[in-house]
Amino acid sequence: MTDILPPLPLWLWFLLALLGLFVARKPVQRAFMALARFCHQSLRLAAVSVADGERRLRRRNREVLLAAGCEAAERCVERELDHVEKTVKRELARYPELHRRLSEQLTAIDRDYALSVEVPPEPGNWSKAIRAVAEIPASRDPVVCDVLEAIRNSMHKAEARALEVYRESARERHQLLRRMMPAWRSILSALSGVNRNVETVIRRAGDLDRHMDRLEEIQRGGDRASRRLAASATTRFFASLVALSIAAAAAVVHFHLIALPVAGAGGSAAHIAGFRAVEVFALVVILLEIFAGLVAMECLRITQFFPAVGALDDKPRRRMLWIAFTALLVLAAVTVSLIWTRELVPGEGGAAADMNRSAYWLYTAAQMGLGLVLPFALAAVAMPLETFITSARTVVGILSSLLLRMLSLGLRLCGTGALVAGGVLVRLYDIVIFLPLWLERRFLDWRAGKGRPPGEPEPS
Structure with missing residues (x-):
């Protein structure tokens, strides 16, 4: 074939x-634009689908968040109602005894008060005698003077006796009033206790009212309640994450406190399911x-x-x-005990103990203290595990909604970029074939100029 057709020069191939x-300009450019519109529509459809999924996820997150908030608020309301019920029952159970004691004390106070009332002494018959003597005509009769003198002396003596009787009566009244003071103090103490319980x-x-207001706000499903619950869930998530990290560090320390004594006792050679028996033993203890x-x-x-455990009766639950x-x-x-037996194993603690016995025992005592405290810490x-699980659903939902929103925005931008890229490809295609396009333009202009009447201006 090459022998029949002579080779063409490179400029001719160009x-x-x-x-x-x-020649293929129009079909190729239409293909470019069709491909660009296809990519644009596909990406926009994907963006709409992702945005719809993001709205559904956000709505679901809102429902879950409000449900969790309602549950937490209901638990707070139940706790406050339980405290109020216990307080009221306790005080009502003590009310009959309190009523009886107050009644007895008030009766005693009333009796002592009645006895302590000041009764003025009766004048007796002295007023009649004085009136009768006063009606006697004034005279210098010595008999009358003697009678008046005797009356005066008798009156002085009677006055002294009446004053002494009055003082004794006042003393008795003061004793009765002094005896009323403990009863008054007991009544004031009882009333103070009732006042404290009432407060x-x-x-x-008041706390119950606040929890009820919060519960009603959550049930209304307002944006403010949603934002507050989301912020609270995020805070609880990170706080529980920090607490779990601390617990993980404590578990690692506890793991080594258990594994080292067992390994020192010669248990490091055994294996269970491909793992060292020491590690399995320590892990089982921590999990338990x-x-x-x-x-x-x-x-x-x-x-x-x-x-089901929380719903049990008090007796089996206490058991x-x-x-x-x-x-x-x-x-x-x-x-x-494992830490202690490490001291009894030859070669484990002997060398270090010989170097500094007191410091080594202090170190051992610190390990034993950690071994006693860490199980209760774990x-x-x-x-924090429950808090982490309950708040992780909200945090993961918020992050997923944010990622879906960003993905939808990215798909929209990619769709717009595909449409713009189609136009750019069309312009690049025209740049490649600019010489034929220029010749075509010149030819069309020449042809249009040839067909114009003389004197007509050239179209701009």
């Missing part, structure tokens, strides 16, 4: 390529401590992982609580 591109109930009622703490928190109704607490004590004793991990 001209043929330009001619081919010029406690009033304060609880966490589980015992979880059961204890459920029995105390602090957490709600297992509602489970004591069993969990005993298990924690046993596991703590196991850890302390038992409390149930509280």
Whole structure:
């Protein structure tokens, strides 16, 4: 074939390529624009779908957030109602005794008060005698003077006796009033206790009103309640994350406190399912401590992982609580005993102990203290764990909604970019074939100028 057709020069191939591109200009540009519009519509449709999913997710997050807020507010209301009920029942149970005691004291006070009333002494018959003597005509009769003198002396004596009787009566009244003071103090103390209890109930009622207002606001589903719940969930999420990180560090320390004594006793050679038996033993002990703490928190109704445990009666629930607490004590004793037996293993503590015996015993005592405290610290991990699980749903939902919104915006931008890229490709295609386009333009202008009448201006 090459022998029949002579090779063409390169400039001729270039001209043929330009001619081919010029002839195929319209279909190629339409293909570019069609592809750009297809990408634009597809990306916009994907953006709309992602935006719709983001709206559904945001609505679902709002529903879950409001439901969690309602549940938390209801728990607060139930707790306040329980406290108010216990206070009222306790005070009502004491009311009959208080009423009886106050009645007895008030009766005694009333009796003593009646006895302490001041009664003025009766004048007796002296007034009649004095009136009769006063009617005697004034004279210098010595008999009359003697009678008046005797009357005066008798009156002085009677006055002294009446004053003494009055003083004795006042003394008795003061004694009665002094005897009333303990009763008054007892009444004031009882009334002060009632006042304190009433103030406690009033304060609880105020807290209950605030929790009810919060519950009503959450049930209305306002934006303010949603923002407040979202902020609270985010704060609780990071706080529980910090607490779980601290608990993880404590678990690592506890793991080594258990594993090192067992390994020193010669248990490092055994393996269970491909893992060292020492590590499996330490891990099982830590998991048992966490589980015992979880059961204890459920029995105390602090957490709600297992509602069936919280719904038990008080008697079996207290039994489970004591069993969990005993298990924690046993596991703590196991850890302390392992640390102690490390001293009895030859080659483990002997060399270090010989160097500085007192410092080494102090170090051992510190390890034993950690071994006693860490099981109870790990038992409390149930509280931040529940908070982390309940708040993680809200935080993950918020982050997912934000990512979907950013993805929708990115798809819209990519769709707009695809449409703009189609126009750019069309312009680039025209730039490649600019020479045929220029010739075509000149030809059309020449043809249009040839067909114009003489004197007509050239169109701009």
